[in-house]
Amino acid sequence: MTVAASPSPRSGFSFRSIPLSLVIVVALLALLIATGAFLSDRFATLSNFLNVFKQAAGLGFASLGQTLVILTGGIDLSVGAMISLTSNLTSGWIDGNPDLVIPVVLGILALGAAIGSINGLLSYYLRIHPLIVTLGMAAVLQGTTLLYSLSPAGSVPVEFEIFAYGDVFGVPIAGLVMLAMFAIVGVFLNRTRTGTAIYAVGGDPRAAHLLGISVPKVMILVYGLSGMLAAFTGIYFVSRMGSGDPWRGEGFELASITPVVVGGTALAGGKGGVLGTLLGVYLISLLNNLLNFLDVSTFYQWIIQGLIIITAVAVHVERGRDT
Numbered sequence: 481m482t483v484a485a486s487p488s489p490r491s492g493f494s495f496r497s498i499p500l501s502l503v504i505v506v507a508l509l510a511l512l513i514a515t516g517a518f519l520s521d522r523f524a525t526l527s528n529f530l531n532v533f534k535q536a537a538g539l540g541f542a543s544l545g546q547t548l549v550i551l552t553g554g555i556d557l558s559v560g561a562m563i564s565l566t567s568n569l570t571s572g573w574i575d576g577n578p579d580l581v582i583p584v585v586l587g588i589l590a591l592g593a594a595i596g597s598i599n600g601l602l603s604y605y606l607r608i609h610p611l612i613v614t615l616g617m618a619a620v621l622q623g624t625t626l627l628y629s630l631s632p633a634g635s636v637p638v639e640f641e642i643f644a645y646g647d648v649f650g651v652p653i654a655g656l657v658m659l660a661m662f663a664i665v666g667v668f669l670n671r672t673r674t675g676t677a678i679y680a681v682g683g684d685p686r687a688a689h690l691l692g693i694s695v696p697k698v699m700i701l702v703y704g705l706s707g708m709l710a711a712f713t714g715i716y717f718v719s720r721m722g723s724g725d726p727w728r729g730e731g732f733e734l735a736s737i738t739p740v741v742v743g744g745t746a747l748a749g750g751k752g753g754v755l756g757t758l759l760g761v762y763l764i765s766l767l768n769n770l771l772n773f774l775d776v777s778t779f780y781q782w783i784i785q786g787l788i789i790i791t792a793v794a795v796h797v798e799r800g801r802d803t
Contacts, residue, residue, distance in 0.1 A: 499756070500744075501796075502743075502755065502756055509759065512766055516773075520770065520774065523769070523773055528769070530651065530655075532766055533651075534645075534654050536655065537652075537657065537658045537716060538717055539736070539739065540661075540758070541661070541709050541713040541716060542559050542563065542710055542735070543736045543737075543740055543757050543760070544661060544665060545559070545596075545705055545706030545709030546559060546740050546757075547752070547753075548665070548669075549610070549703060550740050550746075550747060551669075551678050551749055551752060552681045552699065552702050552749050553747075554702070555611050555737070555747070556614045556703065556706045556710075556736075557615045557618050557733045558617040558621060558707075559706065559713075559736045560729035560731060560733045561618040561620075561621035561622040561625065562596075562707060562710035562711060563710050563714040563728055564625045564726055564728050565625040565628075566591070566713075567717050567718050567724035567725055567728040567729070568628060568633045568724035568726050569628065569714075569724065570584060570636070570724055571632070571718045571723040571724035572629060572724060574637075575635060581637065581640060588711050588714070588715060589708050592708045592709075592712070592714075593704045593711070595617065596704045596706050597701075598703075599617055599707065600701070600702065600704065601700055601703075603703070604699045604700070628726075629726055630726060632723045640719050643716065643719040644716060645720070654716065654720075661709075662754050665754050669753060670753070677694075677698050678698055680693055681695055681698045681699070682748075682749025682750035683749065683750030713732075734782075738760065738764055738785050738789050739760030740752070741760075741792045741796070742756075742760035742788060742789075743757040743759055743760035744756040747796070764785070767784070768781055
């Protein structure tokens, strides 16, 4: 795919160039940390922050893929079911055999990418809204998961758990992998023609087509990457739990969207980026961590997460009217 014109060279750094959405998220993070330190003496500690850094990885992987999709003006509601399917298939296919780890992991990632690509293909060529396509795919994937096994399937070697529980000089490997993936995707979006094309498709698909951008290729690419990252999330949870779970991804349809919206990526597409999503991941993870310290029920956490999405979208819409 090609873009008619390359992005103009970036000027020198200016604080005014920092998006307001990022400033707001950073301010909320600072406020949350200060509040948490006041409410619980266990919250603002290095060990707890490292724990959150590790625990945030699963949400981060899924939200990274969701960011790419939302940047094109789409949405992927099959993320949760994909996590459930791939987590159960991963442990079920490995079934404790160390020799099968690499081929199964590669196969699962390929499966996630293929299913995600089908979402993009169907959405574009059948002219069906991605919400409907991915919601239908979610039902197909969850049904397939339950046909495969109604309970956690198989197991993985102890060495497989290094991904979730290993560390490098005390810093969790899972958190480092997540940061590396965000950095790679950030460079991809901001320094490549394909990244520019993703923003262009989200801004105006028809104009993007006139610029010479292959819109279907972009759609297939972003949904394929979202599917692969959801599969990667499923693999991570197997490493963390020691086995798959047919309901592991339940609720991730909403959870993976929350950091993206909170981080400033517009649901209409064309605006936002991975830095905002990364900050959103840490904000939501720290909030959930604090609520756990305060013994707040998971059900209330879901309510809070839903209210956060509604508030964030309302703020974006209001700002859009003012500009």
